[in-house]
Amino acid sequence: MTTKSPIIVWFRQNLRLHDNPVLHAAATLGAPLVLIYIDDNTSHPWQAGEASRWWLHESLLSFESALAKKYQAPLLIYQGSPLIILQTLCQQTQAEHVFWDRCYEPYTIKRDTEIKAMLTKQNITIKSFNCALLKEPWESLNKTKQPFKVFTPFWRNLQKLPIRDILPLPKKFESLSYSSDSTIADCIPLPTIHWYEEMAKLWQPGETGAKNHLAHFLKNALNDYKTQRNRPDLKQTSRLSPHLHFGEISPVQIWHATQSCQAPQSEQTCFLSEIAWREFSYHLLYHFPDLPSSPFKAYFKDFPWKKSKTLLKQWQQGQTGYPIIDAGMRELWHTGWMHNRVRMVVASFLIKHLLQPWQEGEKWFWDTLVDADLANNAASWQWVAGSGADAAPYFRIFNPVLQGEKFDPNGDYVKKWVPEIAKLPIPYLHAPWDAPEDILTKAGVQLGKTYPLPIIEHTKARERALAAYQTIKQTP
DNA sequence: TGCCATTTCGA
DNA sequence: CGAAATGGC
Numbered sequence A: 001m002t003t004k005s006p007i008i009v010w011f012r013q014n015l016r017l018h019d020n021p022v023l024h025a026a027a028t029l030g031a032p033l034v035l036i037y038i039d040d041n042t043s044h045p046w047q048a049g050e051a052s053r054w055w056l057h058e059s060l061l062s063f064e065s066a067l068a069k070k071y072q073a074p075l076l077i078y079q080g081s082p083l084i085i086l087q088t089l090c091q092q093t094q095a096e097h098v099f100w101d102r103c104y105e106p107y108t109i110k111r112d113t114e115i116k117a118m119l120t121k122q123n124i125t126i127k128s129f130n131c132a133l134l135k136e137p138w139e140s141l142n143k144t145k146q147p148f149k150v151f152t153p154f155w156r157n158l159q160k161l162p163i164r165d166i167l168p169l170p171k172k173f174e175s176l177s178y179s180s181d182s183t184i185a186d187c188i189p190l191p192t193i194h195w196y197e198e199m200a201k202l203w204q205p206g207e208t209g210a211k212n213h214l215a216h217f218l219k220n221a222l223n224d225y226k227t228q229r230n231r232p233d234l235k236q237t238s239r240l241s242p243h244l245h246f247g248e249i250s251p252v253q254i255w256h257a258t259q260s261c262q263a264p265q266s267e268q269t270c271f272l273s274e275i276a277w278r279e280f281s282y283h284l285l286y287h288f289p290d291l292p293s294s295p296f297k298a299y300f301k302d303f304p305w306k307k308s309k310t311l312l313k314q315w316q317q318g319q320t321g322y323p324i325i326d327a328g329m330r331e332l333w334h335t336g337w338m339h340n341r342v343r344m345v346v347a348s349f350l351i352k353h354l355l356q357p358w359q360e361g362e363k364w365f366w367d368t369l370v371d372a373d374l375a376n377n378a379a380s381w382q383w384v385a386g387s388g389a390d391a392a393p394y395f396r397i398f399n400p401v402l403q404g405e406k407f408d409p410n411g412d413y414v415k416k417w418v419p420e421i422a423k424l425p426i427p428y429l430h431a432p433w434d435a436p437e438d439i440l441t442k443a444g445v446q447l448g449k450t451y452p453l454p455i456i457e458h459t460k461a462r463e464r465a466l467a468a469y470q471t472i473k474q475t476p
Numbered sequence B: 001t002g003c004c005a006t007t008t009c010g011a
Numbered sequence C: 001c002g003a004a005a006t007g008g009c
Helices: A021-028 A050-071 A082-093 A106-121 A151-160 A197-202 A207-220 A222-228 A241-245 A251-259 A265-287 A298-302 A309-316 A323-335 A340-353 A358-368 A374-385 A400-407 A412-417 A437-442 A458-472
Strands: A007-011 A033-039 A075-079 A097-101 A125-129
Touching (some): A007 A021, A007 A082, A021 A097, A050 A075, A050 A197, A050 A207, A050 A358, A082 A106, A151 A265, A207 A241, A207 A251, A251 A265, A309 A323, A309 A340, A309 A358, A323 A358, A323 A400, A323 A412, A340 A358, A340 A374, A340 A400
Parallel strands (some): A033 A075, A097 A125
């Protein structure tokens, strides 16, 4: 393709300069570029929560300044209907080409398909690029050309597929002299209450922060990733999830950087399989677009949930009386993130101990996570619920006390997020109700007053959950 | 990336 | 008698 008419490059998720196929392709063509971001958060069913919006605000600022610094190119910000904005821009700039990075959520696919049809009618050429995945969801198929429904075969297959090389950073490109009326602050305003300041100390949204996180992780944590990654009291996970969600780093960059680092191969593979879980989630969401709302295994629609707004709220607020659960839920609220092991434990607790629908947990995570991602969130909640593709078996019910003792052995994680019981000695920190009266008094804990009694008893809850499952279980 | 009751093993 | 293995949920 040769063109001298401007190319509009619409960035949606992949807010980075390096290894960005859409930017690379556009810059290579030698035409002037119009770089835009359109905020249409209010026009779809899964509006982003405030934590995620804070991250987006910061990420866009970072991207905007990187573009200005490296290429003296402005990032134009718009708010409203992408179709109308693109039509107008094409007219005003005489652009005949619109390039974008592919998105995979059902509502973005629908939106983009409509836009592509309308603009094509007006002789605008649309070109889209895979910027967010190792492989497109339709590139991974089993021997019968069907999507994978089990992770292990998906992962084995992925390891056999060629992964493209990292793209070089475009040396230069010309940008059209053009400006928009809105700024990042107009379209994605920060909340008036500065609750995000606590999060701002922990994270560095943007490409530089992502790169730093990856380098630090590969150097300091990957060597014993297999075992230490389960410890929420240590910082041994990559913490790349929000960076990946906004595309500040690509899975291709992670793939190659991991394979060329010093850590043992078994550790590399373990970490890359986690990246592959993300890939598998996108694969499932693409092929089964109902994933965010309906159980993948249809018989789960009859599950006898016992909906309770009170229980849901106690879980959300970290007031369940189980220290590891409350620590996790409070970490989420305060940092916009939760350790993966703890995510599994709190999700299992909401679904199995409290019998609340997994969709309620999914919504809460969606509203509060900085890494809120439709594919990962939906696939993971269904995985824990047992209703998903390749789900955990329903009888896998975590015991919150044992999980705490096993993965937070010194209680540092609980002490950090549940300070009101921090003075309890270790055998009782994960099960305060077992502590003798004098030990509770000495630690300044009054159960039911300064810290809740358990809102449900573990053994009974476990039996009730197994019984509930029996009512829907399919007999083969 | 489960829990738990029960059985079996070995000092 | 405690650790390890086993098997059902």
